[in-house]
Amino acid sequence: MLPMDHVIALSAILFTIGVLGVATRRNLIVMLMSIELMLNAANLAFVGFNRIWSQLEGVPAIDGQIFVLMVIAVAAAEVAVGLGILLSMFRNRDSVNVEEVNLLKW
Amino acid sequence: MVDVGTESDLLRWIPLLPLLVAAYHGISIGFLRRPTPPRVAAVVSCAAVLLAFVLSCIAFRDLLALPANSRVLVDDVYTWIGAGIGSSALSAEVSFQLDPLSAVMILIVTFVGSMIHIYSIGYMEDDHRDDKGIQRFFCYLNLFTFAMLVLVLGDNLVLMFLGWEGVGLCSYLLIGFWYSDSFNAYCGSKAFIVNRIGDFGFLIGVFLLFGALSEIGHPAVSFAGIQEHFDGIVEMTIAVPAWMPFGPEWRLVNVIGLCFFLGACGKSAQIPLYIWLPDAMAGPTPVSALIHAATMVTAGVYMVCRLSFLYAAAPEASAVIAWTGAITALVAATIAMAQNDIKKVLAYSTVSQLGYMFLAAGCGGYAAAIFHLGTHAFFKALLFLGAGAVILAMHHEQDMQKMGGLWRQLRLTRWVFLVGVCAIAGFPPLSGFFSKDEILIAARASHVPGHNWLYGIGLATAGMTAFYMFRLWYLTFCGECRAVADVRNHIKDPNGFVLNPLRVLAFFSVFAGFAGLPQVWGDIISIEESNSLANFLTPVLAVGELHAIEHSQELWMASWAVAAALAGTGLAWLSYLRKPRIPGWLAANLSGPYRALFNKYYIDELYDVVIVRPIVALSDRVLYRIVDARWIDGIGVNGTAHGIRAFAANGLKYAQSGLTQSYVFFMIVGAVAIVSYLLR
Numbered sequence: 001m002l003p004m005d006h007v008i009a010l011s012a013i014l015f016t017i018g019v020l021g022v023a024t025r026r027n028l029i030v031m032l033m034s035i036e037l038m039l040n041a042a043n044l045a046f047v048g049f050n051r052i053w054s055q056l057e058g059v060p061a062i063d064g065q066i067f068v069l070m071v072i073a074v075a076a077a078e079v080a081v082g083l084g085i086l087l088s089m090f091r092n093r094d095s096v097n098v099e100e101v102n103l104l105k106w
Numbered sequence: 107m108v109d110v111g112t113e114s115d116l117l118r119w120i121p122l123l124p125l126l127v128a129a130y131h132g133i134s135i136g137f138l139r140r141p142t143p144p145r146v147a148a149v150v151s152c153a154a155v156l157l158a159f160v161l162s163c164i165a166f167r168d169l170l171a172l173p174a175n176s177r178v179l180v181d182d183v184y185t186w187i188g189a190g191i192g193s194s195a196l197s198a199e200v201s202f203q204l205d206p207l208s209a210v211m212i213l214i215v216t217f218v219g220s221m222i223h224i225y226s227i228g229y230m231e232d233d234h235r236d237d238k239g240i241q242r243f244f245c246y247l248n249l250f251t252f253a254m255l256v257l258v259l260g261d262n263l264v265l266m267f268l269g270w271e272g273v274g275l276c277s278y279l280l281i282g283f284w285y286s287d288s289f290n291a292y293c294g295s296k297a298f299i300v301n302r303i304g305d306f307g308f309l310i311g312v313f314l315l316f317g318a319l320s321e322i323g324h325p326a327v328s329f330a331g332i333q334e335h336f337d338g339i340v341e342m343t344i345a346v347p348a349w350m351p352f353g354p355e356w357r358l359v360n361v362i363g364l365c366f367f368l369g370a371c372g373k374s375a376q377i378p379l380y381i382w383l384p385d386a387m388a389g390p391t392p393v394s395a396l397i398h399a400a401t402m403v404t405a406g407v408y409m410v411c412r413l414s415f416l417y418a419a420a421p422e423a424s425a426v427i428a429w430t431g432a433i434t435a436l437v438a439a440t441i442a443m444a445q446n447d448i449k450k451v452l453a454y455s456t457v458s459q460l461g462y463m464f465l466a467a468g469c470g471g472y473a474a475a476i477f478h479l480g481t482h483a484f485f486k487a488l489l490f491l492g493a494g495a496v497i498l499a500m501h502h503e504q505d506m507q508k509m510g511g512l513w514r515q516l517r518l519t520r521w522v523f524l525v526g527v528c529a530i531a532g533f534p535p536l537s538g539f540f541s542k543d544e545i546l547i548a549a550r551a552s553h554v555p556g557h558n559w560l561y562g563i564g565l566a567t568a569g570m571t572a573f574y575m576f577r578l579w580y581l582t583f584c585g586e587c588r589a590v591a592d593v594r595n596h597i598k599d600p601n602g603f604v605l606n607p608l609r610v611l612a613f614f615s616v617f618a619g620f621a622g623l624p625q626v627w628g629d630i631i632s633i634e635e636s637n638s639l640a641n642f643l644t645p646v647l648a649v650g651e652l653h654a655i656e657h658s659q660e661l662w663m664a665s666w667a668v669a670a671a672l673a674g675t676g677l678a679w680l681s682y683l684r685k686p687r688i689p690g691w692l693a694a695n696l697s698g699p700y701r702a703l704f705n706k707y708y709i710d711e712l713y714d715v716v717i718v719r720p721i722v723a724l725s726d727r728v729l730y731r732i733v734d735a736r737w738i739d740g741i742g743v744n745g746t747a748h749g750i751r752a753f754a755a756n757g758l759k760y761a762q763s764g765l766t767q768s769y770v771f772f773m774i775v776g777a778v779a780i781v782s783y784l785l786r
Contacts, residue, residue, distance in 0.1 A: 023770050031766075098766040105764030 007048035014041035028089065028096045032082045039075045043068045111178030114168060117202040118181050120161050120212060121255035124248040127154040131245030144240035145227075151244035152223040155251055159216035166209050175645055179204040180261065187264065194320045198327055203261030207646045210476060210639070211258035211408055214483045218400045219251050221607040225491050226392040228603025229498065243283060243390070250276035254401050258408060262328040263312050266409070270308065270373065273402045274301045280397060281389040293388040300382040304372015311365030318342055318358055333415050340419050363416055363423030367430075370406025375457045376464060377434045381710055383457055387449040391494030394449060399456045399490050400483040407463040407479050411472045411647060418470065418648035421553070428468025428554045432563040435461030437707070439570040443577065444703035447504050448493050451578050455530065456486060458567060462545050465564060469557065471548025472647040473640040477622040478545055480639075481537035484618050485529035488611040492523040495604050496582060499597045500589060506578065511587035515597040518605050520583055522612040527579045529615040531572035532671045534664075537619030542568060543664050544624055550663065551652040565670050572674030580682040626660045 014037055021034025050064025090096055127150055135141050142150075169177050180203050187198040204212070226247065230240055253272025260266040275298075282294030312327070319326050321342075324335035342358040350356075370376065375383035386398045397403070410417060410427065417424050435458045442454035459482050466475040497504055499516055513520050529536040532543075546568075549560040587594050599605060621639045628636025635641055655663075681688035693700045702708070761772075 019774060023767065023774060026767070101766070102764030104762075106759040106762050 004048055004052050007051075008045060011041045011044040011048060014038075014044065026097050026099050028086050028098055031098070032079065032086070035082075036075060036079070039071055039078075043071050046071070111176065111180045111203070111205075112168075112172060114165065114179040114181055114204070116161060116165050116168070116181070117179060117204055117259060118183050120158050120165065120216070121202070121252050121259060123154045123158045123161070124151075124255070125252040127151055128245050128248035128252060131241050131248065135241050135245070141241050144231075147241040147244055148223075148227045148230075151248050152220065152227065154248060155216060155220040155223050158251070158255070159213075159220050162209075162212045162216045165204055166213060169204055169206070169209055177206055177645060190325075195325055196316070196327065198262055198264035200265060201261045201328070202259040203329070204259065205646050206642045207408070207411060207476065208258045210480060210643070212255060214480055215251065215254050215258065215401050218483050218487050218611070219254075219396060221611055222392050222396040222400070222487060222491065223247060225395075225494070225604055225607040226390075228601050229392050229494055230390065231601075231603075243280075246276050246279045246283070247393075247396070250280070250397060250402070254405070257405055261330070263315070263332075264327050266412075267305075267308065267312065270369070270405065270409075271305065273397070273405060274298065274305070274373070277301075277386065277397050277402055280393040281386050283389055283393065287388075290388040293382075293385040297382040297386050300379050301372045304369045304379055307365045307368025307372070309369075311362050311369065314358065314362045314365060315339075318362075329412060336415060336419070357420070357422070359416060359420040360423045363413075363420040364426060366409060366413060366416075367406075367423060367427055370409055370464070371430070372406075373409075374403050374406030374460045374464070375434075376406070376430050376461060377437065380434060380438065380457050381713060384450055384453040384706070387447070387453050391449070391490060391497060394453070395487045395490030395494070398453065399486040403456065403460055404463070404479045404483065407460065407467060407475050410464070410467045411476055414467075414472045414646075414648040417467070424468045424470065425554045426468070427464050428549070428552070428560055429556075431461045431464025431466075431468055432549075432560045432567075433461070434458070435465060435567045436563050436570075439567045439574065440703055441706050442574040443570060444700060446506050448496065448506050448509070448578060448582065449490075449504055451506075451574060452486070452489055452493060455489075455571065455574065458571065459486065459530070462542065462564065462567070465560060466545040466548045469548045469552035469554050469560065470649070470652060471545060471552070473622075473637075473643045474541065474544035474548045476643060476647075477639055478541035480621070481529070481541040481615070481618050484611055485526045485536075485538055485615040488522060488608065488615050489526040489530065491604070491608055491611065492519055492526055495519045495600050495608065496523075498600045498604065501593050501596070503589065503593065506581040508589050509582045509587070510585045510589075511583070512597065513583040516583070516599050518599050519608065522608040523583065524579065525612045525615055527575045531575050531675060532568055532667055534668060535619065536616055537614070539664075539667070540619035540622060540624060540627075543660075543667055544622065546663055546667060547624075547655060547660055548652070551655045553651055553653070565666060568667050569670035569674040572671040573678045574674075576675045576678035577682050580678060584683055585686070624660070626657045626664075629657065 018034045018036075018038035018041060021037065022031050025031055025034065046064040046067050048064075050061055053064070054061045086096060089101060093100055130150070131142075131147060134147075141147070165179060169179055172178075180201060183200040183202070185197060186200045187196060189196045223244075226243065230243055250273060253269045253276055255269070257266055257269025257273060260269055278294045278298040281297050282291045285291050285294075315332065316325060316327060318339040319332065319335055322335065322338040324331070324338065326332050326335060340359055343355040344358055344361060346353050346356055348354060368379075371379045383398060383403065387394050389398070417427070438454045438457035438461060442451050442458065445451045445454060459478070463475045463478050463482070466472070466478060496509070496512060496516065496519065499512070499519070500509060503509070525536070529538040532539045534540075542564075546561060546564045549557060549564050551557075552560070554560060587597075589597075623633070623636040623638075625635075625637055628634070681692075705711075
C-alpha cells in the first residue's frame with residue numbers, strides 16, 4: 001500500500017508549486033490555475049490525513065472526504081467568479097496580464 | 107445552603123404587575139406614539155396596584171398560616187448575576203422573599219400606593235400641560251411601585267440595590283414631571299445627585315460586606331446568607347491611617363454599618379443629605395405623598411431594620427444613627443415652624459419624622475421604627491393628600507399666608523385634615539401617639555451614650571411637631587380667608603376620586619395605632635399580647651440591649667408626650683388664632699433666629715459655597731478645560747486620529763501599489779508568519 005508520507009509530501013509539493021505560480025506568473029489564467037493547484041493540494045492532504053485518522057482510531061472516518069467535497073464546491077464558485085473577472089478584464093484591456101491592471105493605487 | 111423557607115410562586119407577580127403596566131404605558135407613548143385615553147390609562151394603573159395589594163394580602167395570609175418562627179415565603183425566579191468560583195463566587199438571584207418585615211412593607215406600599223393612585227386620577231385630571239401627561243405620570247408611578255416592591259421583597263443586597271436605584275430614578279422623573287419649568291428640573295436633578303452620594307455609601311457597604319464574607323470563605327449577598335455567616339466577621343477590624351480618630355483599628359461592622367447608613371441618609375433625607383427632600387415638593391402632590399412621605403423615603407429605615415443583626419453588633423454605628431436621627435428630627439422641626447409653603451411644612455415634618463424612625467432604630471427599637479414607619483405612612487399620606495385637596499381648591503396656591511378660613515368651604519377636607527394633624531401631633535388614641543410613644547420609650551431605655559438627652563430631644567420635637575402642625579391647620583382652615591376674591595368665591599371640596607382615598611386614610615390614621623398597641627395599654631384594657639405588630643416582627647428583627655422600664659414609668663412618659671403635644675398645640679392656638687400679632691412681633695424682635703429658621707439655617711447656601719461651587723469650579727476649570735478638552739480629547743482622541751492620518755499619508759499608503767503580485771507576496775508572507783507562529 002501507498003505510504004501515507006508520500007501522499008502528504010506530494011500534497012506539499014503541489015501546494016508549493018501553486019504558491020510559486022501565483023507569486024511569479026503575470027498571466028491571470030495561470031494564476032487562477034495555480035490557485036486551483038493549491039486547493040487540490042489541500043484536498044489531497046485532507047484525504048491523506050483522513051486515512052491516517054481512520055487507521056489510528058480503528059474506525060472508518062469520512063470527515064476528510066466531506067471536507068474535500070466542500071472545497072470542490074467552493075473552488076467551483078471561486079473559478080466562476082475568477083473567470084468572470086478575467087473576462088471583463090480582457091474585454092476592457094485586451095490583455096490578461098495583471099501588471100497592466102494597476103489603476104487602483106495611491 | 108441556607109434554609110430558604112416555603113416556596114410561593116405568587117410573590118413575583120406583586121412587583122411584576124405594576125412593571126407590566128408601566129411597560130405598557132411606556133410602549134404606548136414612547137414607541138407607538140399613540141397615547142391611551144387618560145381615564146383608561148389611569149384606571150389600568152390603579153387596577154394593577156390594587157391587584158398587587160390583593161396579592162399582597164393573599165401572600166400575607168399564607169405567611170400567617172406558617173408557624174411563627176419560620177415565617178418566610180420565597181420565590182426564586184432566576185440567577186441574575188453569577189460570577190466567579192470558590193470562595194469569591196458571586197451569585198445574585200432575582201429572588202423574592204416575604205418575611206414579616208417585608209410583609210408589613212408591601213402591605214403599606216401597595217395599600218397607600220393604591221389610595222394615592224386613585225387620588226391621582228382626580229388630582230391630575232385638570233392637568234392639560236401636554237396630551238400624554240397623564241399616561242406618562244401613571245407610567246412613572248407604576249414603575250415606582252415596581253421598584254419599591256423589588257426593594258422590599260428582594261432577598262439579597264444586589265436586588266435591593268436595583269430597587270433602591272429604581273425608586274431614586276422614579277423620584278427624579280416625578281419631581282421633574284412638569285419639566286417645562288426649569289426649576290422643577292433643577293429640583294429633580296438635586297434629588298438625584300444628593301441621592302447618588304448616599305448610594306455611593308450603600309455600594310461601598312455592599313463591597314465591604316461581600317469582601318469580608320469572601321475572606322472567611324462564605325461569599326453571600328442574600329440576607330439569609332449574610333446573617334448565617336455574620337458571626338465570622340463580627341470581630342474583624344480594618345487598619346486606618348494614624349491621623350484618623352479612634353484608630354489605629356476600626357471594627358469592620360461599624361464601618362459597614364456607617365456606609366449603609368450613608369445610603370440611608372441619602373434616601374431617607376437625614377443630616378447631612380436631607381436638603382433634597384424639601385425641594386422635591388416641586389413634583390405633583392400625589393408624588394410628594396407617595397414617594398416623598400409614605401414609601402420611598404422610608405427605604406432607609408427599612409434597610410437599617412433589615413440589617414438589624416448587623417447594627418445590633420455595631421453599637422458605635424447605632425449610636426451615630428440614633429444621634430443623627432435625633433438631631434435631624436429637631437433641626438427639621440425647628441425649620442418647619444417658620445415655613446409658609448404648606449408643602450414645605452409637610453416636607454420638613456417628614457424629615458423630622460424620619461429622624462424619629464432613625465432615632466428608634468439607632469436605639470435598638472427596630473419594631474418601634476417600623477411601627478412609626480407604618481403609622482407615618484398613613485397620616486403623612488393623608489396630610490399630603492389633604493394639602494393637595496387644599497391646593498386644588500385654592501387653584502394651585504401653596505402659600506399659607508394666602509389661605510385661611512377654609513373651614514367653611516372644605517367641608518370634608520377639614521375633618522380628614524384635622525385627623526391627620528392630631529395623629530402626627532400625637533394625641534391619644536390616634537396612631538401617631540402610640541408609635542411616637544414607643545420610640546420615646548426605646549430612646550429612654552437604650553444604652554446609646556446620652557440616651558436621656560435623646561429622649562429629651564424626642565420629647566421637645568414632639569412638642570414642636572404639634573406646634574407647627576397646628577400652626578399649619580390654623581393658618582389654612584381658621585381665621586379669615588386671605589385669598590383674592592376671585593379664588594375665594596370658587597373654593598369647594600374636590601371630586602370623589604380625591605375625597606374617598608382621604609376618608610380611607612383618615613380611618614387608618616386613627617386606628618392603625620392599635621396594630622402595635624404597647625403592652626402597657628394592653629394591660630389596662632386587659633388584652634394579652636396586645637403589641638401584635640412587634641410580636642409579628644420579632645423573628646426577623648434583632649433585639650438591642652435595653653434598660654428595664656417599668657409600666658408606671660411608661661405611663662408617665664406617655665403623659666409627658668401628651669403634655670408636650672398639648673403645649674405645642676396651645677402655643678399654636680395662642681399665637682395664630684388668639685393673638686395673631688405674636689408671630690409678627692417675634693419675627694421683628696427676634697429677627698436673627700427667625701431669619702435663620704425661615705431660611706432653613708442657610709444650609710443650602712452653605713453647601714453651595716463649600717461643596718457645590720468648588721466642585722463646579724474644579725469640574726469646569728480643571729476637569730473639563732484641561733483634562734477633558736486637552737488631554738482626553740486633544741491627545742487621546744484627536745491625537746490618535748491625527749497621528750494615524752499622518753502615518754497613513756506619509757508611509758502606509760505606499761503599500762497599496764496597485765501591483766497584484768506584491769499583494770500576493772504580502773499575503774504569502776502573512777500566511778507563513780501565522781502558520782509558523784501556530785507551529786512554534
